[in-house]
Amino acid sequence: MIISDNLKMYVQKLRSSNLRPTKQRLKICQFLFNREKTFHFTVEILNKKINKNRGTKVSLATIYNTVEAFTSAGYLKEILTSKNKSYYDTNTKSHHHFYDEGSKELTDIHYSQIKLSKVPIPPKGKKIKNLEVVIRIQK
Amino acid sequence: MIISDNLKMYVQKLRSSNLRPTKQRLKICQFLFNREKTFHFTVEILNKKINKNRGTKVSLATIYNTVEAFTSAGYLKEILTSKNKSYYDTNTKSHHHFYDEGSKELTDIHYSQIKLSKVPIPPKGKKIKNLEVVIRIQK
């Protein structure tokens, strides 16, 4: 197996978070992070894509474990949008989304594209943890 | 059984939506709508409250059916906030929420308390269905 440059990069990235660079994790890194644009996905989608072309299979449990590990490490962000499925995002910067109720797909909205000119003060003792907007759209 | 005035009102309300005024639905109406302030709940919470004091029990299936029927009829609104549990709201007007990640409770924010001075145009062919903000708070 030829170790490409970006593979070496992912090995470092994983090591820096105390995650061993296993072949499963590296395969998932390549798939998720070796791309230009933001990728939004559910575990179901990721599992299908990773295991599409036959070859060494990555188990569903490992897909779940890895998504959880990458989220904890800050490589992925969870987007709360749907009531019965978790969505994840390779764009970990603070930003907003369109959520298409028909196709069930998320699209990025750059943080500066929404301006909140009035925001209420949270109840005392509480602070705002997250203020990212999900705009629900449909045909 | 004495039929109180508000019970008669709920009978009409249900009939107007082609829902038969069964004793289960009326009990749930009394509990949900005979109050001053907004009530936010999950099916689990509603089930506990309705079946707290022993007496005639309403089955969990009926709680689910009724919440679904009331939501379709426009008497309840579903709030998408948590990844694995549905939240409902007796306040069906357009408004925003604080969601406390600790207590997992929703609090109303009046529609006028948040001002969005810049909102992106949705992709062509799509229109905005809902623009209600959930502000996640914690200690």
Place this chain on the structure above:
DNA sequence: TTTCTAGTTTAGAATTATTATAAACTATAA
């Protein structure tokens, strides 16, 4: 008032997404 029937309730089974378990495997430090 009685009868009829579509609508409703219910217990329990099924489904879906996710998490837990525990045995087999493996990266890597010693």
Place this chain on the structure above:
DNA sequence: TTATAGTTTATAATAATTCTAAACTAGAAA
């Protein structure tokens, strides 16, 4: 090379919700 903690995996368990089908009932019609 060996030891071992971390990882993967199949499978079981769990939690929320939906489905199923039999029993029940509201209310229209006879």
